[in-house]
Amino acid sequence: MSKTVKKTTEELPKYVRRLAGGTYEARKMIHGRTIRVSGKNLTEVMLEFEFKIKCMDNPYLEGVRITLDEWFDKWFTTYKEPCICRNSIYPMRNKYKSTFGKKIGDMYLADIRNIHIQKTLKELSDEGKAPSTLREALGRVRECLESAKNNRYI
Known part of the structure; x- marks a missing residue:
């Protein structure tokens, strides 16, 4: 007997997947370096993910958020x-x-x-x-x- 997978109505952005427990993960390889962000809030995950992609081209931006x-x-x-x-x-x-x-x-x-x-x-x-x-x-x-x-x- 085959299991049916329940599809959600939620459309996730590219490079994002939903993990068990409701956690979201955004992951992408750029220039041989993996960028990975995970969290419970999809909006926060996407904002952090986009920020990390921008930091690849401009390390100064990362200095804004590193103590x-x-x-x-x-x-x-x-x-x-x-x-x-x-x-x-x-x-x-x-x-x-x-x-x-x-x-x-x-x-x-x-x-x-x-x-x-x-x-x-x-x-x-x-x-x-x-x-x-x-x-x-x-x-x-x-x-x-x-x-x-x-x-x-x-």
């Missing part, structure tokens, strides 16, 4: 970790997270201005952080933001 913490993790793993000794990884990450990460880490890259860096340095100094700690953390953030600029995120 300093997210970029720091990506940058540190890609650029810094391969060049430093394993024993230095944890202290460097920890110094960032305990300074700039806790203050402005949740800000989007595109929104960070010099004034935010200066205010953070002042706050950290007022909290009693050592000048050497601030210099080291600032150097790390400077490298990170310079790389974001070179990658056209900002």
